[in-house]
Amino acid sequence: MTLWFLARAAGFTALAGATVAICLGAWASGSSAGRRLEQRESRMLLQLAHRSAAVVTLALLGLHAVLLVVDSHVAISVPGALVPFTAGYRGTAVGLGTLAAYCLVVVALVGALRGRLASSPRAVRWWRPVHALAYAVWPLSIAHGLWSGTDTQTWWAWSLYAGSTVAVVTAVLARLTSEEQHVTAPLATARQQLATSGRRA
Numbered sequence: 719m720t721l722w723f724l725a726r727a728a729g730f731t732a733l734a735g736a737t738v739a740i741c742l743g744a745w746a747s748g749s750s751a752g753r754r755l756e757q758r759e760s761r762m763l764l765q766l767a768h769r770s771a772a773v774v775t776l777a778l779l780g781l782h783a784v785l786l787v788v789d790s791h792v793a794i795s796v797p798g799a800l801v802p803f804t805a806g807y808r809g810t811a812v813g814l815g816t817l818a819a820y821c822l823v824v825v826a827l828v829g830a831l832r833g834r835l836a837s838s839p840r841a842v843r844w845w846r847p848v849h850a851l852a853y854a855v856w857p858l859s860i861a862h863g864l865w866s867g868t869d870t871q872t873w874w875a876w877s878l879y880a881g882s883t884v885a886v887v888t889a890v891l892a893r894l895t896s897e898e899q900h901v902t903a904p905l906a907t908a909r910q911q912l913a914t915s916g917r918r919a
Contacts, residue, residue, distance in 0.1 A: 721789035
C-alpha cells in the first residue's frame, strides 16, 4: 500500500504543479507591452518559475504513472498507462490522465524549442496555438482526479480541486483582459492603421 499512497500523493502534487505552471504562464505572457518593457526582469523571473513548475509537474506525472504501474493494488499495465482508455482500472478516467500528460509533454517540448522556432515566421504562427494546449491539461487533470481518485470524497481533495479552479480561471481571465487592453491601446491601434494603409498602398 505504500506505493499506492505515494502514487496518489504524486498525482495531487502534479495537479498543484500544473496549476502553478499555468497561472505563472498566463501571468507572465498576459501583461501589456508597456508593462513588459518596464518589468522585463520580473517577467523573465516569472517565465523561469513557469518553466520550472512545468518541469517539476512532468517529473511528478512520470512518478505517478510509474508507481501506479508497479503497484499491485490496481490493475494498470504499461500499455494501459500509455494508450488512452485501455487501462484495466477505471479506463476512461485513467485515459483522461494519459491525455493530460501527453498534452503537457507536447507543450513542454514546444516551450523548450521556442528560441529556435522564433527564427521561423511560420513556426511562430503555430507556436502559440500549440502552447495553448497547456490550458487543456488542467481540465483533463481535474476530470481524471475526480473520476479515478479514491480520495475524491475527502474535503482536502475538494479544496485542492476548487482552489485550482479559482486560480486557473482567475489567471486566464486576467490574461484575456490584459490582451484586450493591449489590442485597444493607442499604440497598437496606430500600428494596425499603419499596417492597413501600407497594404492598401
